[in-house]
Amino acid sequence: MTTSPPQVNGHRRRIPVIEDWQSLLAPAEEPAVATTPEPQPEPAVDLVAEAKADAIRTKAYADAEEQRARAEAEAEAVRIKAEGDAKAAEVKAVEEARKLKLANDKAQARAIEEQKARDARIAESERKRAAAERGQQDDERAHQEQQQTAAAAEADVAKATKTWRKYAIAFYAVCAIVALPVQIAAFWDRDAPWLVIAPLMLEGAALVVTKGAAAAVAANRPHWHYRTVAWVFAFIAAGINLKHGLDAFDPATAIGTAFASLAGPGVWDLHEHGRIRRRDGVSTRRERRAAKKAAERAAKEKAAAKLFEAERQAHLENATRDAANKLDADRRQLFPKVHEHALKLAADLGETAITPAIWKQAKLDVDGAAPGESDEILRMRNRAAAKVEAARLNKPVSTLGDKASSQRASQIPGPKKTRVYNPPARPGRRRPGDTPKYVEAARKQASIAAKNASTEEQK
Numbered sequence: 001m002t003t004s005p006p007q008v009n010g011h012r013r014r015i016p017v018i019e020d021w022q023s024l025l026a027p028a029e030e031p032a033v034a035t036t037p038e039p040q041p042e043p044a045v046d047l048v049a050e051a052k053a054d055a056i057r058t059k060a061y062a063d064a065e066e067q068r069a070r071a072e073a074e075a076e077a078v079r080i081k082a083e084g085d086a087k088a089a090e091v092k093a094v095e096e097a098r099k100l101k102l103a104n105d106k107a108q109a110r111a112i113e114e115q116k117a118r119d120a121r122i123a124e125s126e127r128k129r130a131a132a133e134r135g136q137q138d139d140e141r142a143h144q145e146q147q148q149t150a151a152a153a154e155a156d157v158a159k160a161t162k163t164w165r166k167y168a169i170a171f172y173a174v175c176a177i178v179a180l181p182v183q184i185a186a187f188w189d190r191d192a193p194w195l196v197i198a199p200l201m202l203e204g205a206a207l208v209v210t211k212g213a214a215a216a217v218a219a220n221r222p223h224w225h226y227r228t229v230a231w232v233f234a235f236i237a238a239g240i241n242l243k244h245g246l247d248a249f250d251p252a253t254a255i256g257t258a259f260a261s262l263a264g265p266g267v268w269d270l271h272e273h274g275r276i277r278r279r280d281g282v283s284t285r286r287e288r289r290a291a292k293k294a295a296e297r298a299a300k301e302k303a304a305a306k307l308f309e310a311e312r313q314a315h316l317e318n319a320t321r322d323a324a325n326k327l328d329a330d331r332r333q334l335f336p337k338v339h340e341h342a343l344k345l346a347a348d349l350g351e352t353a354i355t356p357a358i359w360k361q362a363k364l365d366v367d368g369a370a371p372g373e374s375d376e377i378l379r380m381r382n383r384a385a386a387k388v389e390a391a392r393l394n395k396p397v398s399t400l401g402d403k404a405s406s407q408r409a410s411q412i413p414g415p416k417k418t419r420v421y422n423p424p425a426r427p428g429r430r431r432p433g434d435t436p437k438y439v440e441a442a443r444k445q446a447s448i449a450a451k452n453a454s455t456e457e458q459k
Helices: 047-187 193-218 224-248 251-280 285-334 336-349 356-367 375-393 440-458
Strands: none
Touching (some): 047 251, 224 251, 285 336
C-alpha cells in the first residue's frame, strides 16, 4: 500500500483519514416500486480494490499538491523576477536619469563655456578693433602733427630765408653807401665831372652780376662764373677805396671803405651759397660727421660679423672633420674587412677619403648586402617576424611556416606539388606500394582538406 509523503515543499501536510470508501460514491438509484427486499447476503469486502483506490486517491492528491506547489513556486519566481526586473528598471531609470542629468549639466557647462569663449572672442575683437581705431587715430593725429610741424618748420625756414634775404640786401646797400663816397672822391675831377659815373657803374655791375647768379641758381644753371665776376668787381672797388683812402684820407677810412666794398657782395654770396646747397641737398658738416661715424660703425659691425662667420665656418669644419674621423674609427673597429676593402677601393678610384658610394660598394663586395643589412641582420629580422607571426596566430614558433603536415601519407597529393619520398632501400623500410592506395573519392577529399588547411595557415 502506497502512502503520501508527510511533507510537501517543506510544509507538513495533513493526511486525510479514509473511513468508508463507499461513502464517497454516489448512492444507488432506488427502484420505482418499493417492494419488500428479500434478504440478500452481504457482499464480501475487496481489500485489493480498496487499496488500489486508496493509492489512486493518494497519488491524485500528491499530484495536485505538487502542481499547486509548483504553481506557487513559479508564481513566486515570477514575482521575484518581476520585482527584480522592476528594481533593475528602477535602478536603470535612476542611472539613466543621473547620466542624463550629467549630460545636461555637461552640455549646459559646455554651452556656458562656449558662450563665455564667444563673449571673450567678441570682447577681444572689439578691443582689437578699438585698439586699431585708436592706433589709426593716433597715426592720423601724428601724421597731422608731423605735417603741421613740417609746415611750421617750412614756414619758419621760409620766414628765416626771407628775413635773411632782406638783411643781406640791406647790408649790401649799406656797404655800397659806405664805399661809394671814397670811390666818387677818387674819380672826381673838376675838368671831367662825368667820371663820377664810374663808381656807380662799378657797384651797379657787381649788383647786376649778383642778380644774374641768383637767377642762375633759381633756374638750376651753372652759377660759378657769375659769382666770380661779382667778386672781381668787388675786389676792384675795394682796391680803389684802399688806394684813395690811404692817399687822401686816413688808413681807417681806407680800410673801412675797402671792407665795405668786399663785405656787401660777400654777405650776399653767403646767402646764395646757402640757397645753392639747400637746392642741391648738400649735407651739413654735422650730418657729414654723423654719416662718417655711422659708416665707421657699420664697417666695424661688418668686420665683426665676417670674423664671427669665419670662426663659425672653422668650428663647423672642425666638427665635420671630427665626425668623419670618428665614423672612420668606428667602421675600422666594427667592420675591419669592409673598411680595408673600402680603403683599397678609394685608393684605386683616386679618392682621399671613403665616400658613401665607396663604402656601399665595399659593403656589397664583402658582405653581399647594402649598408644597414647583413646575413645576421636578415636572420634576426626573420626570427623576429616569425615570433610576431606566431604570437598573432597563437602557434608555437617551431611549427610556424610548416606548410605540409608530417603525418600525411606520401601518396596523398599536397597543396602545391606531390611530395617525393625515395629513401634508400634498407631492411624494414617502407616501399612504394606497401600502403594500399585510397579510393579516388578519398584521395580527392584528402587533397581538398590539405589545400584548405594550407590556405588557413597562409591567412
